[in-house]
Amino acid sequence: MTNNTKDFYTAIEERRSIYGISKEAVVSDERIKEVINHAVKHTPSSFNSQSARVVVLLNEQHDKLWNITKETLRKIVPADQFSSTEEKMNAFGSGYGTVLFFEDQEVINSLQEQFALYKDNFPIWSQHSSGMLQYVIWTSLELEGFGATLQHYNPLIDDEVRKEWDIPSSWKLIAQMPFGKPTAPAGDKEFKPLEERVKFFK
Template sequence: MAKDFLKAVEDRRSIYVISNEKVVPEERIEEVVKFAVKHTPYSFNATSGRVVVLFGEEHNKLWELAKDELRKIVPVENFADTEGRIDGFKAGYGTVLFFEDQEVVKGLQEQMALYKDNFPIWSEQASGMLQFVVWTALENEGLGATLQHYNPLIDEGVKQHWHTPDSWVLRAQMPFGKPEIKAGEKEFQPLEERVKVFK
């Protein structure tokens, strides 16, 4: 199902209506996620990115955890909309959790003090690249996904349930599944306002 790279980038969209119908084997999803983790560039080859992939009941547990935490802060009269949104993510096939390992970042800050202030910035930039590569790779396999940010609300529950190290800081959650509705039309700001070329 391989596509031209630019076509894959173009087709990667936020797909909010997903189901848990199997599109590709779990092993293939693991394979593309591991490929992304291995090949996404990090400054100074820092490799501070960490990923947890959840399927089945483990995936469901994450979104129940998010719902429980949101119930504590969302007014009762508004909770139905929130619950519907979370149940939409839960309806998918799995979730990728993205972390940055702060021990790696701190180690590099100690090794190369000259760049100390930049390593946290570069870590976040690389995390964004990793999220993009995974998202595009999942789309390329025929899956729909979105990028969510329920951290730090769910951080403690995630740490306790999946026993992630204290140094792993949660950055994003990516629920994925079979796309049930295509993404709508997208408007773009004129490129002339966003790109300058000098020759």
């Protein structure tokens, strides 16, 4: 990985939900692959299960995902309310790519069999691991100059996604992250007092 001049704390602060994104390239596709591979390799998981699975869709594959999502939603959203949904899907589709996050249920099932005492916890810990990976990739993309958001159109699109990209049946779709070059800044964000959210004891 190459060094980035932005420090860790600034990257955390500037990682925001960016809805205005374009298809303009910010870095090379090879760099995107490098960043995501690094995140998948080094993000922690319970029992070092490494249950995370990621699919990266670029170019027409990215467009295809948001067309699938739009047409899936068209079937269930009332026609008189669909225009705002379509506008949102088009906005996500206007980006450069999408990261799909999965968790491999075969890995989780295997751990449940090996460690029966923690059986009920493994699906929960799997979600924790996925959340960490989503955050690491999101912040890493921000460092490279991309804007992104985190979306959840699963399980509505699961079957179509599995069929279109030949996804193993054991991979459970967790979230979708469209990203692209920012065309508009994030909105203002209010922060609740930290005194209400953090307790220190010593």
